Amino acid sequence: MTTPHAITTLAELEARYAEAGEASLAKEVDHLHPHYRAFVEAAPLCLLSTVGGEYAECSPRGDAPGFVQVLDERTLLLPDRRGNNRIDSLRNIVADPRVGLLFLIPGVNETIRVAGTALVSVDPALIARCVIDGKAPATVLVISIQSVFFQCARALVRSKLWDPATQVARNSLPSNGTILADLSRHAIDGAAYDQTQPERLKQTLY
Known part of the structure; x- marks a missing residue:
């Protein structure tokens, strides 16, 4: 696979930037x-x-x-x-x-x-x-x-990492159980994984 726009030498790279x-x-x-x-x-x-x-x-x-x-x-x-x-x-x-x-x-x-x-x-x-x-x-x-x-x-x-206004609601993204169920082709019970996760996390921090 050719990558015609890839930089492959330090000289090419340094030419794109000012000196530190x-x-x-x-x-x-x-x-x-x-x-x-x-x-x-x-x-x-x-x-x-x-x-x-x-x-x-x-x-x-x-x-x-x-x-x-x-x-x-x-x-x-x-x-x-x-x-x-x-x-x-x-x-x-x-x-x-x-x-x-x-x-x-x-x-x-x-x-x-x-x-x-x-x-x-x-x-x-x-x-x-x-x-x-x-x-x-x-x-x-x-x-x-x-x-x-x-x-x-x-x-x-x-x-804006520390800005409270930019925080993302966790439920707006796939849950861990959903990911595991799909990737394991449902060999892992995703719903059960999500249900037990809070207590599991609490018990296994240390």
Whole structure:
């Protein structure tokens, strides 16, 4: 398949854009500066990107602010809370340790980008740091920082992400049960899945 309009060289790509400004370059450091640490510790949500096999992936990770712990200025600790047990991100990290994280704070339009490498750890001392309600994560990610900088507000301002007026009613989209019933050709009872989901979610957060 030919793609006549695809950019295939760095020279072609760079010709389409102006040079990065001084501020865009000055904001990047190779460690968690105290200013950036404040953002990380205030964030209840981060997006974790990993590389594996034929493609890259991204998954949300969230908990109370500070759930991503700062071990030192070059190391973060991210607990792997209960999920669907697909462990896609963890499989990827075992095969290729490169990761990226994007930290989001409700009401704040700037985000923090972290790039580095990660390992999947079962160190009892690290796991003990992440226990909530007596429940420990199966593993924790130990993330070695290589780059940190803030992403300007344009994307979140354009998206109006934090504007209550733009919130979408969940029932305006297909339910999880509807999706599962259709994709499984009704081997999964979608109505039953939707009915039990609220309690299931409540019981399996940790």
